[in-house]
Amino acid sequence: MERFNFEMADVLVVDDQASNIQLIYQVLHSDYNIYMARSGAEALELIKTQRPDIILLDVYMPELSGLELCRMLKGNPIYCDIPIIFITSFTEPEQEVECWEAGGVDFVQKPINQLTLSKRVKAHLTLKFQADVLKRLVNLDGLTGIYNRRYFDEQGAIFFSNSQQTNVGFSVVMFDIDYFKDFNDRYGHLVGDDCLKKVSFCINRLVNDDHKLFARYGGEEFILLISEASLLDVKSLIESICNAVAALKIPHESSKCSAYVTVSAGAVYCDNPEIARLNDLVEQSDVQLYRAKDAGRNQVFLKEILNPF
Numbered sequence: 001m002e003r004f005n006f007e008m009a010d011v012l013v014v015d016d017q018a019s020n021i022q023l024i025y026q027v028l029h030s031d032y033n034i035y036m037a038r039s040g041a042e043a044l045e046l047i048k049t050q051r052p053d054i055i056l057l058d059v060y061m062p063e064l065s066g067l068e069l070c071r072m073l074k075g076n077p078i079y080c081d082i083p084i085i086f087i088t089s090f091t092e093p094e095q096e097v098e099c100w101e102a103g104g105v106d107f108v109q110k111p112i113n114q115l116t117l118s119k120r121v122k123a124h125l126t127l128k129f130q131a132d133v134l135k136r137l138v139n140l141d142g143l144t145g146i147y148n149r150r151y152f153d154e155q156g157a158i159f160f161s162n163s164q165q166t167n168v169g170f171s172v173v174m175f176d177i178d179y180f181k182d183f184n185d186r187y188g189h190l191v192g193d194d195c196l197k198k199v200s201f202c203i204n205r206l207v208n209d210d211h212k213l214f215a216r217y218g219g220e221e222f223i224l225l226i227s228e229a230s231l232l233d234v235k236s237l238i239e240s241i242c243n244a245v246a247a248l249k250i251p252h253e254s255s256k257c258s259a260y261v262t263v264s265a266g267a268v269y270c271d272n273p274e275i276a277r278l279n280d281l282v283e284q285s286d287v288q289l290y291r292a293k294d295a296g297r298n299q300v301f302l303k304e305i306l307n308p309f
């Protein structure tokens, strides 16, 4: 996720001329981590692994030009927030327009004025980190640090719509801590808060990849979306999550189903997401959760939906 200290931010410099890269390196290397690429293709590879905080991009490069690379990054939701400053030598106003339209945030003209370069980089990194802090406040749950309901409502729909395109198994899982009201009554609200943090951290650790979206759905209720996993894999993941929570061994003397804190899970697996609706799947997973609660808690109910209609 985003970083908060821009003192040692990662700066990617993309230029086919080694002398330009060298000059920029001289100006910035004492303040930032500098990564270098000599072509658009090389830059793309680096961006995937290093996820730079800012990119300084030469406009004219053979094969993949700076403009094309910029358009590609701005069109990709994973990379679109990385600010791109064009390093330019052009004189025509139309060329400037092209850079703005491609999605650049600023320009530095060649020959490079060193002070201007360092001031521009610092200014855009500051803006980027401020925006990251705001995004963090808006998207993350204040208590547990995992994604909140607002983020889920917004990104869950996008996540689901991407899964509809691949049309491979999609699952929704609801987790709910058992007898949590009794836990609060027995140990106090602050210990309850601590329990929520531990449980959410424990689950989050097990679902941290691009095929899963995990969020706090309500008070002691969590939701997990899983794309492109078989029914068997989903079953085994849910079981390992429930076991991991139990293995935290958080004492729960008021629970009627275990000596420790446990979760119940309700899930639906749909092998044909293309013709399903996310809201229906969430509702149905909630029904399964209630069945798990009714059946005594500390258990998993998973329903396979072959035809959502």
Ligand SMILES: Nc1nc2c(ncn2[C@@H]2O[C@H](COP(=O)(O)OP(=O)(O)OP(=O)(O)O)[C@@H](O)[C@H]2O)c(=O)[nH]1
Binding pocket: 143, 176, 177, 178, 179, 180, 181, 182, 184, 188, 189, 190, 191, 192, 193, 196, 218, 219, 220, 293, 297
């Ligand atoms: N400490 C703490 N408690 C919370 C928070 N959010 C919700 N709760 C509590 O979670 C409890 C949920 O209680 P219920 O919905 O009755 O469910 P339960 O007691 O877990 O019972 P079952 O789900 O049926 O096993 C309520 O007492 C809420 O006050 C929170 O942020 N911190």
